[in-house]
Amino acid sequence: MKTDRLIGILSVLLQQEKCTAPELAEKFEVSRRTINRDIETLCRAGIPIRTTQGAGGGISIMEGYRMDRTLLTSKDMKMIMAGLRSLDSVSGSSYYGQLMEKLKVGASDFVSGRDSVLIDLSSWYKESLLPKISLIQDAVEERKKIVFHYFAPGGDSIRVIEPYYLIFKWSSWYVWGWCMKREDFRLFKLNRLEDLKKMEEEFEPRQVPLPDLSNERIFPANIRVKVLFEPEMKWRLIEEFGPQCFEKQEDGRLLFQMDYTDEDTLLGWLLTFGAKAEVLEPKTVKEKLLETAEKVIAFYKKE
Numbered sequence: 001m002k003t004d005r006l007i008g009i010l011s012v013l014l015q016q017e018k019c020t021a022p023e024l025a026e027k028f029e030v031s032r033r034t035i036n037r038d039i040e041t042l043c044r045a046g047i048p049i050r051t052t053q054g055a056g057g058g059i060s061i062m063e064g065y066r067m068d069r070t071l072l073t074s075k076d077m078k079m080i081m082a083g084l085r086s087l088d089s090v091s092g093s094s095y096y097g098q099l100m101e102k103l104k105v106g107a108s109d110f111v112s113g114r115d116s117v118l119i120d121l122s123s124w125y126k127e128s129l130l131p132k133i134s135l136i137q138d139a140v141e142e143r144k145k146i147v148f149h150y151f152a153p154g155g156d157s158i159r160v161i162e163p164y165y166l167i168f169k170w171s172s173w174y175v176w177g178w179c180m181k182r183e184d185f186r187l188f189k190l191n192r193l194e195d196l197k198k199m200e201e202e203f204e205p206r207q208v209p210l211p212d213l214s215n216e217r218i219f220p221a222n223i224r225v226k227v228l229f230e231p232e233m234k235w236r237l238i239e240e241f242g243p244q245c246f247e248k249q250e251d252g253r254l255l256f257q258m259d260y261t262d263e264d265t266l267l268g269w270l271l272t273f274g275a276k277a278e279v280l281e282p283k284t285v286k287e288k289l290l291e292t293a294e295k296v297i298a299f300y301k302k303e
Helices: 002-015 021-028 032-044 074-088 095-106 126-142 231-241 263-271 283-301
Strands: 049-052 058-061 144-152 155-169 172-179 184-189 193-202 223-229 246-248 254-260 277-281
Touching: 002 021, 002 032, 002 058, 021 032, 021 058, 032 049, 074 095, 126 144, 126 155, 126 172, 126 193, 155 184, 223 231, 223 263, 231 254, 254 263, 263 283, 277 283
Parallel strands: none
Antiparallel strands: 049 058, 144 155, 144 193, 155 172, 172 184, 223 254, 223 277, 246 254
């Protein structure tokens, strides 16, 4: 839509000192002639746009010009408020709450109606997570290293890292930073670290690659599992994997096929279904489930 494109062009010009018509045409996937017409429209709307020709020329907004919420619609403001509320749900301070109050004061006639998006990022571990999130945020801003005791499948260890990003993914919080022990960037789950401290030692920021948070990268699938579930387990399969994850069989049972990363995690998950799941493949998983069941029976028979 033309209105969206005009707002987009204005946003670019407010953020960049100068931009050329060909660059804008490529960015918004329109012709240069269309961009020239859009610039004329913005000028007629009272935006002081300046164009210069020749080498080093381009399109810019006159120096000193500022806009007050002109680029934000009521829907935009609601989305901003929803995002701030989500951060406030895991904040250990009153910062986001105060920021929301400031926005409300300046937009009381701009934001109307009920909130349609509510996001709560807090968890069962809120009390223990809040101080960790707050400390890591401070360390990132101050460019100071952090040290903590980390619990991983491979064993416990003391880690010192340069923190760069706090990440919320897979319903959990992580910190992404340069690990001094591994001499590489690593992702650490906040629930697995304890005795977290901010060090006095500062660090020079590195060129930081954004973490690859794709499921394929973090959870590389190498175990193909086939399981028959009883019909009453349908709700769990849909909740965890979606309605396309199984095929209904003639006897009513649900054939589930999925690629898994870790055998121990898979075994733990299957055990939560008790006798409501029958593993067909792989054979090694069937054997380990049987071995686990026999150990449980033997344990309780000792009583």
